[in-house]
Amino acid sequence: MANVISDETIEYVGILAKLELSEEEKEQAKKDMGSMLDYIDKLNELDTSGVEPMSHVFPVHNVFREDVVANGNVREKILANAPKEKDGSFVVPKTVE
Amino acid sequence: MEKQYETVIGLEVHVELATKTKIFCSCSTEFGGAPNTHTCPVCTGMPGSLPVLNKQVVEYAIAVGLATNCSITQYCKFDRKNYFYPDNPQNYQISQLYLPICRNGGVEIETKDGEKKVVGIHEIHMEEDAGKLIHDEWEDASLVDFNRSGVPLIEIVSEPDMRSADEVIAYLEKLRMIIQYLGASDCKLQEGSMRADVNLSIREVGAETFGTRTEMKNLNSFKAIARAIEGERERQIDLLESGKAVIQETRRWDDNKETSYAMRSKEDAQDYRYFPEPDLVPIIISDEWIEEIRSRQPELRTEKLERYKTEYDIPQYDAEILTSHKKLADIFEATVALGKKPKEVSNWLMVETMRLLKEHDLEPSDLTFAPENLAKLIDLIEKGAINRTTAKEVFEKVFAENADPEVYVEENGLKIEADDGALKAIIESIVAANPQSVADYKAGKKKAIGFLVGQTMKAMKGKADPGTVNKMLTEILDS
Numbered sequence: 414m415a416n417v418i419s420d421e422t423i424e425y426v427g428i429l430a431k432l433e434l435s436e437e438e439k440e441q442a443k444k445d446m447g448s449m450l451d452y453i454d455k456l457n458e459l460d461t462s463g464v465e466p467m468s469h470v471f472p473v474h475n476v477f478r479e480d481v482v483a484n485g486n487v488r489e490k491i492l493a494n495a496p497k498e499k500d501g502s503f504v505v506p507k508t509v510e
Numbered sequence: 511m512e513k514q515y516e517t518v519i520g521l522e523v524h525v526e527l528a529t530k531t532k533i534f535c536s537c538s539t540e541f542g543g544a545p546n547t548h549t550c551p552v553c554t555g556m557p558g559s560l561p562v563l564n565k566q567v568v569e570y571a572i573a574v575g576l577a578t579n580c581s582i583t584q585y586c587k588f589d590r591k592n593y594f595y596p597d598n599p600q601n602y603q604i605s606q607l608y609l610p611i612c613r614n615g616g617v618e619i620e621t622k623d624g625e626k627k628v629v630g631i632h633e634i635h636m637e638e639d640a641g642k643l644i645h646d647e648w649e650d651a652s653l654v655d656f657n658r659s660g661v662p663l664i665e666i667v668s669e670p671d672m673r674s675a676d677e678v679i680a681y682l683e684k685l686r687m688i689i690q691y692l693g694a695s696d697c698k699l700q701e702g703s704m705r706a707d708v709n710l711s712i713r714e715v716g717a718e719t720f721g722t723r724t725e726m727k728n729l730n731s732f733k734a735i736a737r738a739i740e741g742e743r744e745r746q747i748d749l750l751e752s753g754k755a756v757i758q759e760t761r762r763w764d765d766n767k768e769t770s771y772a773m774r775s776k777e778d779a780q781d782y783r784y785f786p787e788p789d790l791v792p793i794i795i796s797d798e799w800i801e802e803i804r805s806r807q808p809e810l811r812t813e814k815l816e817r818y819k820t821e822y823d824i825p826q827y828d829a830e831i832l833t834s835h836k837k838l839a840d841i842f843e844a845t846v847a848l849g850k851k852p853k854e855v856s857n858w859l860m861v862e863t864m865r866l867l868k869e870h871d872l873e874p875s876d877l878t879f880a881p882e883n884l885a886k887l888i889d890l891i892e893k894g895a896i897n898r899t900t901a902k903e904v905f906e907k908v909f910a911e912n913a914d915p916e917v918y919v920e921e922n923g924l925k926i927e928a929d930d931g932a933l934k935a936i937i938e939s940i941v942a943a944n945p946q947s948v949a950d951y952k953a954g955k956k957k958a959i960g961f962l963v964g965q966t967m968k969a970m971k972g973k974a975d976p977g978t979v980n981k982m983l984t985e986i987l988d989s
Contacts, residue, residue, distance in 0.1 A: 475794055
């Protein structure tokens with residue numbers, strides 16, 4: 414494997430992704446990420462000069478909606494997904510900036 | 511010698527677009543609904559839901575881009591910006607990083623000493639707004655309302671071209687005017703439909719490179735922006751003068767305490783792990799589409815100002831005030847279209863309307879009266895049915911309640927007595943009751959007539975035209 418993921422990187426990626434990994438999981442993730450980067454390196458060997466970067470796999474563009482209100486109030490159904498609700502709102506752990 | 515510092519400012523301005531529905535779903539964008547009543551699986555980030563782009567968002571963004579001299583990105587797409595925060599139900603925001611819809615524009619502002627200067631616009635991109643967090647005072651919890659989640663925004667990113675709070679405000683006013691004229695947003699800072707984040711750094715005068723910048727948030731009035739810029743400039747100078755470094759960070763301005771505090775160290779763009787949004791297909795904007803939008807662009811302020819001067823013969827100063835806000839200009843044109851004299855309409859808007867707005871701490875966008883009612887009021891004056899003092903009183907009702915002046919004047923008995931006989935009788939009794947003033951007048955003190963006019967108006971309870979009273983009094987006294 415050409416790409417070696419450091420402990421710091423895996424720690425940082427874990428923080429960004431809000432994942433708490435065990436030591437074994439960290440080792441596995443380092444290996445997986447390394448081989449993914451190896452694969453990208455392989456792709457980089459191809460000469461892609463003059464090729465437009467692809468941004469979507471389907472040859473479709475300009476899919477739009479008209480600006481017309483079609484949704485009504487379905488608060489009860491939406492809040493049925495909430496682990497906890499209060500006063501018509503989702504309850505989450507206290508979050509202050 | 512003391513070091514001289516230059517302030518370098520760039521702005522990120524978020525503008526809520528005036529669409530009826532959200533950017534990716536058909537929920538209403540109406541402000542002020544009960545929590546979560548304007549939500550659906552898309553804007554609450556439910557698994558399996560898919561976004562569909564609102565065409566009007568693209569059209570407003572193009573319109574703003576054209577009006578700010580940007581080039582339109584004809585192959586344009588959305589990207590995912592990943593971060594965790596409870597107001598962001600998908601754990602990503604759909605935004606644009608790689609191919610923003612508008613680039614390389616700029617607007618001209620006038621600096622304090624009257625010089626013209628162009629503030630560059632780096633890019634304008636489309637994105638979705640987040641939900642709102644309300645902190646529960648009773649429990650250790652926060653409540654999330656997703657009504658605002660998915661409301662369309664454009665973010666206008668300027669170049670670091672501004673050097674003072676005055677320039678920043680001139681730039682914001684210019685943007686606001688353009689966007690309001692386009693009808694793309696009402697741009698109310700207090701209500702958050704226009705939000706400005708200030709990126710500020712300082713450097714020694716003459717330096718080539720920029721200093722480390724901070725980003726300041728939570729600025730919801732022009733005054734707060736000016737104070738925050740002054741405060742941050744001072745803070746950074748103090749740091750540098752005492753040999754410390756400015757840290758790149760996001761700071762939150764507290765306008766009550768007039769101080770700012772660090773929110774979190776600013777994450778680098780790569781930490782957001784942007785990638786092309788797979789749930790939305792690219793947007794291809796044809797030349798025809800751009801031209802169609804260009805041809806629909808309304809008359810903007812500069813053109814309107816010139817037209818007012820030539821078409822309505824309105825002086826420069828008046829035209830500037832009338833066109834300073836689209837709402838004022840709209841009322842002006844609609845009232846003039848009802849056949850009223852432009853100068854007369856302009857006076858009511860410039861003097862009484864502006865006075866009442868200031869008195870009630872309102873903005874022109876808050877005006878609710880119908881042009882028809884202003885036209886009726888002007889009619890009443892022209893017909894001589896009410897005098898100007900009464901008219902001002904009636905106008906306050908028009909301003910506050912959109913009252914119909916004809917009905918109001920009728921119901922409150924404010925009409926001038928057209929019966930000359932009754933007026934003449936009153937004047938004669940006033941003359942008889944005030945021999946001293948009459949004697950003064952006859953002795954050459956012409957000013958004494960003012961007192962008699964006043965007494966007559968009082969006796970008539972204001973329902974007389976002072977000009978007519980003056981004329982009749984003179985006739986009686988001189989006879």
